[in-house]
Amino acid sequence: MVRTAIVVGGGIGGAAAAASLAKSGVNVTLYERGKELREIGAGIFLKRNGLAVLGKIGCYDDVVGKGTWILRGELWESNGRAFVDRHLPEKAVIVVKRADLHSSLVKAAVDYGVTVKTDSIVRGATPNGELFLEDGRTDKADLIIGADGVGSAVRDSLGLNDYIKPTGNGSWRVLVPRADSDPTSKVVEFWRGHRRVLITQSGNDATYVCASCRDDDRGAASETFDRKVWGDHFPEFRGLIDRIDPALTSRRQHIKVRVNGWRKGVVAILGDAVHGQPPNLGQGAGCAIANAGALTDILVARGDVQVALREWETEQRKLTEQIQSFSNRYDDVVHAWPLALESLRTAFVSAIGTFTPTKMEWARLSQGVKQI
Numbered sequence: 253m254v255r256t257a258i259v260v261g262g263g264i265g266g267a268a269a270a271a272s273l274a275k276s277g278v279n280v281t282l283y284e285r286g287k288e289l290r291e292i293g294a295g296i297f298l299k300r301n302g303l304a305v306l307g308k309i310g311c312y313d314d315v316v317g318k319g320t321w322i323l324r325g326e327l328w329e330s331n332g333r334a335f336v337d338r339h340l341p342e343k344a345v346i347v348v349k350r351a352d353l354h355s356s357l358v359k360a361a362v363d364y365g366v367t368v369k370t371d372s373i374v375r376g377a378t379p380n381g382e383l384f385l386e387d388g389r390t391d392k393a394d395l396i397i398g399a400d401g402v403g404s405a406v407r408d409s410l411g412l413n414d415y416i417k418p419t420g421n422g423s424w425r426v427l428v429p430r431a432d433s434d435p436t437s438k439v440v441e442f443w444r445g446h447r448r449v450l451i452t453q454s455g456n457d458a459t460y461v462c463a464s465c466r467d468d469d470r471g472a473a474s475e476t477f478d479r480k481v482w483g484d485h486f487p488e489f490r491g492l493i494d495r496i497d498p499a500l501t502s503r504r505q506h507i508k509v510r511v512n513g514w515r516k517g518v519v520a521i522l523g524d525a526v527h528g529q530p531p532n533l534g535q536g537a538g539c540a541i542a543n544a545g546a547l548t549d550i551l552v553a554r555g556d557v558q559v560a561l562r563e564w565e566t567e568q569r570k571l572t573e574q575i576q577s578f579s580n581r582y583d584d585v586v587h588a589w590p591l592a593l594e595s596l597r598t599a600f601v602s603a604i605g606t607f608t609p610t611k612m613e614w615a616r617l618s619q620g621v622k623q624i
């Protein structure tokens with residue numbers, strides 16, 4: 253039986269895991285290296301897999317009440333024409349502010365009795381459930397979950413890492429005050445060359461902008477967002493781009509994480525620690541939340557930790573890796589397609605977007621579900 257659990261990392265994945273386990277009666281301690289639990293960043297898409305778990309944790313109404321349902325998705329090509337225009341099912345895609353999602357998960361965790369220890373840098377864990385911190389403290393539990401992000405110390409201490417490498421691309425994400433001309437209840441993704449902007453509504457007061465380019469794009473890949481470069485490249489959105497405060501932006505490289513296992517002994521890893529991926533399907537956090545919820549369900553059903561972890565990995569890993577692989581390929585199409593053949597990219601994406609099997613696969617993986 254699982255009576256005690258340690259969660260390492262208080263990001264979206266760790267907070268979801270802590271809340272979910274504590275709600276089912278487990279005594280949870282969460283270790284976070286930061287001085288407080290907080291989520292920086294802008295908006296975030298949540299889909300069916302993550303939303304279902306928010307429902308079980310009791311955060312659904314709170315999170316959804318602050319977000320915007322997205323009903324339409326458009327993909328624009330260089331000439332400013334929408335070459336994919338898709339109606340999305342109702343209540344399947346929502347954009348919320350990251351801080352709202354995270355604080356709702358943290359509040360649930362604390363309400364269910366999770367003990368939070370901030371300023372606590374974890375060095376690693378052993379398969380039998382011992383935890384070691386940088387400052388010499390140790391702890392022990394029936395279950396340890398490493399949700400400590402792409403650089404996961406828990407994962408690395410157990411030798412579960414295969415590779416952790418940059419994709420060669422990166423992005424800025426930011427919230428700007430809304431204007432009447434901004435997209436409403438829809439997401440617009442605009443590709444021009446190897447640069448991309450994504451624009452969508454996040455609540456009544458904000459528009460969420462995410463821009464990405466290659467790391468070797470000398471004109472655009474600066475640490476903070478360069479409004480002039482991006483406004484010149486996407487003049488259709490100059491008014492919106494001019495509303496971005498560069499001081500609020502910081503470019504993040506897209507990192508791919510590949511592991512040789514999700515668990516060792518009574519330790520499991522989840523979130524970016526296990527499936528770090530470029531942000532193309534809006535599923536990094538979705539998978540983390542979904543896998544946290546599934547782990548709790550299986551633990552409750554099985555009782556024995558090692559049996560439950562084995563079943564959890566068997567049940568969840570395939571879908572997560574399919575999502576990750578699709579997202580990696582999407583990144584290549586956006587950022588590595590030969591520019592001399594740019595018009596062929598439009599034709600290619602249009603074709604696969606209307607070919608029923610790939611359309612269904614896209615719908616399934618972007619919702620993070622086994623069957624649509």
Ligand SMILES: Cc1cc2nc3c(=O)[nH]c(=O)nc-3n(C[C@H](O)[C@H](O)[C@H](O)COP(=O)(O)OP(=O)(O)OC[C@H]3O[C@@H](n4cnc5c(N)ncnc54)[C@H](O)[C@@H]3O)c2cc1C
Nearest residue numbers: 261263264265285297374400401523524531534536537538
């Ligand atoms: C531009 C961009 C847009 C995205 N958009 C979406 C989206 O729309 N939808 C979506 O689902 N996903 C999206 N993602 C992905 C999503 O943000 C991540 O998958 C998710 O936030 C990962 O959460 P996590 O808890 O696994 O990791 P993290 O958020 O990295 O949290 C890890 C936590 O562990 C702590 N930590 C690290 N090391 C230690 C240590 N040694 N000891 C103690 N604590 C430690 C950290 O301080 C941090 O709090 C996007 C990502 C990017 C870059």
